[in-house]
Amino acid sequence: MEKLEAFPIKGFREGLLVTMGEGDWQKNFDALMQQIDGRCEFFEGAKIAIDVGERKLRAVEVCKLRDKLADRNVTLFALLSQSPATEAVAETLGLSTKKSVLKVNEEDLPRALYDGESALMIKKTLRSGTSVKYSGTVIVDGDINPGAEVIASGSIYVWGKIKGTVHAGIEGSEKEIIAALEISTEKMRIANIAYRESKLKIKPKKKVCKVVIDGNSLRFVDWEQHKLIE
Amino acid sequence: MTAKIITVTSGKGGVGKTTATANLAVALAQIGQRVVCLDADIGLRNLDVVMGLENRIVYDLVDVIEGRCRLKQAMIRDKRFDDLHLIPAAQTRDKNAISPSDMMKLGEDLRDEADWVIIDSPAGIERGFRNAIAPADEILVITNPDVSAVRDADRIIGLIEAEQKEPAKLIINRLNPAMVQRGDMLDAEDVLELLAIKLIGIVPEDENVIVSTNVGKPVALDEKSRAGQAFRNISRRLMGDEIPLLNMDFKDDFLHKLSRMFK
Numbered sequence: 001m002e003k004l005e006a007f008p009i010k011g012f013r014e015g016l017l018v019t020m021g022e023g024d025w026q027k028n029f030d031a032l033m034q035q036i037d038g039r040c041e042f043f044e045g046a047k048i049a050i051d052v053g054e055r056k057l058r059a060v061e062v063c064k065l066r067d068k069l070a071d072r073n074v075t076l077f078a079l080l081s082q083s084p085a086t087e088a089v090a091e092t093l094g095l096s097t098k099k100s101v102l103k104v105n106e107e108d109l110p111r112a113l114y115d116g117e118s119a120l121m122i123k124k125t126l127r128s129g130t131s132v133k134y135s136g137t138v139i140v141d142g143d144i145n146p147g148a149e150v151i152a153s154g155s156i157y158v159w160g161k162i163k164g165t166v167h168a169g170i171e172g173s174e175k176e177i178i179a180a181l182e183i184s185t186e187k188m189r190i191a192n193i194a195y196r197e198s199k200l201k202i203k204p205k206k207k208v209c210k211v212v213i214d215g216n217s218l219r220f221v222d223w224e225q226h227k228l229i230e
Numbered sequence: 231m232t233a234k235i236i237t238v239t240s241g242k243g244g245v246g247k248t249t250a251t252a253n254l255a256v257a258l259a260q261i262g263q264r265v266v267c268l269d270a271d272i273g274l275r276n277l278d279v280v281m282g283l284e285n286r287i288v289y290d291l292v293d294v295i296e297g298r299c300r301l302k303q304a305m306i307r308d309k310r311f312d313d314l315h316l317i318p319a320a321q322t323r324d325k326n327a328i329s330p331s332d333m334m335k336l337g338e339d340l341r342d343e344a345d346w347v348i349i350d351s352p353a354g355i356e357r358g359f360r361n362a363i364a365p366a367d368e369i370l371v372i373t374n375p376d377v378s379a380v381r382d383a384d385r386i387i388g389l390i391e392a393e394q395k396e397p398a399k400l401i402i403n404r405l406n407p408a409m410v411q412r413g414d415m416l417d418a419e420d421v422l423e424l425l426a427i428k429l430i431g432i433v434p435e436d437e438n439v440i441v442s443t444n445v446g447k448p449v450a451l452d453e454k455s456r457a458g459q460a461f462r463n464i465s466r467r468l469m470g471d472e473i474p475l476l477n478m479d480f481k482d483d484f485l486h487k488l489s490r491m492f493k
Contacts, residue, residue, distance in 0.1 A: 125426065127384045127387060127388030128382075128384040128385040128388065146384070147381050
């Protein structure tokens with residue numbers, strides 16, 4: 001049997017999305033089965049959604065598709081299509097169709113993942129006179145000495161001591177934070193809010209903490225106690 | 231033996247570069263080394279004064295570089311040691327008169343003339359500083375235990391790192407143990423914690439230094455001066471000997487941490 005083209009597969013939380021090509025339904029059907037048979041371990045127990053494009057499929061065709069997949073221990077849970085007729089058929093058979101599947105996926109992406117943003121990694125101490133400006137988050141493995149500065153549109157994480165100047169969220173993002181093993185500077189800003197400098201001559205050192213926006217000011221969040229301090 | 235070229239720099243002015251250059255030169259000469267010291271502070275020369283040789287200047291560094299005299303003609307022999315020479319700076323020119331490559335050529339020309347070439351750098355971070363460090367095999371950064379000197383030293387160390395030179399070594403100058411005890415002065419540990427480079431010596435505050443500058447007799451020649459002793463110790467460490475720090479009432483754990491830094 002001729003080797004047919006494999007369809008692109010994308011992973012979602014709900015399952016896999018297989019996007020079929022154009023052309024004859026039977027050919028595409030056979031190709032799909034061949035693809036699954038060729039990688040049976042990968043597809044074993046999988047839930048798949050199939051995008052059939054503009055095809056009009058009849059109920060019997062969709063049932064056969066579902067059954068043949070079930071034979072291979074693959075569950076069809078959604079059929080995506082631009083054809084209203086096909087959508088109607090799918091819904092009658094209890095399958096999800098375009099709108100609902102995609103909606104579920106987007107909402108369910110955990111908020112902790114910020115894929116696609118960039119971060120700069122600096123593996124040295126920034127000495128006085130050094131200035132780092134970056135569009136994204138900055139991570140420093142080292143100290144930021146007095147007279148050095150880091151200016152970022154994202155957050156600033158320092159595995160070391162911040163003694164110099166740091167400005168996070170420079171483009172206005174108030175969700176950004178500043179975090180370090182030790183902070184003994186008062187020259188900090190997040191977005192448009194600056195840390196209120198104390199009148200003390202000797203600046204206090206805060207260990208293992210984050211700085212966040214709280215209302216109209218910047219506050220420390222103590223790591224041990226997980227609460228706002230001072 | 232071909233010379234080792236050492237540049238003494240600081241960033242901030244007035245912390246003791248010229249004093250250190252003169253004293254290290256004298257201390258090395260005292261133990262039989264051939265030394266040439268060089269004043270790279272063109273326009274604001276004072277190494278000649280500190281060594282008491284200001285009346286013996288005929289030619290200077292810029293004369294050598296611009297070819298108006300031979301190298302040896304500009305080398306002034308010290309009053310006390312036959313194998314110690316000074317090449318003074320020009321007083322009527324400025325730092326743009328010479329370039330880093332001029333200095334590198336001069337350094338190579340001096341390699342066979344001595345065991346040690348010690349270059350007194352000007353203050354600042356511009357051309358004069360870059361000229362002075364260009365030929366260096368090793369760089370000594372001098373700082374005082376105060377916030378602004380340490381800030382400038384940090385900048386200088388960063389610039390030295392950026393030029394991909396060998397990491398610099400630190401001399402903490404004018405430490406006053408009584409003031410440190412009272413909390414009025416940074417202690418050596420605070421300075422080292424920020425600058426994070428190898429320490430090669432600590433020189434205590436000593437009134438004798440001012441007197442010695444005025445009479446042109448470096449304190450390393452004075453047996454009774456504590457600063458002199460510290461400079462003599464540093465010169466021994468440059469030679470590779472391990473000499474313990476002078477007693478300046480350091481905390482026990484500081485000395486322990488340091489003992490690992492003298493390798």
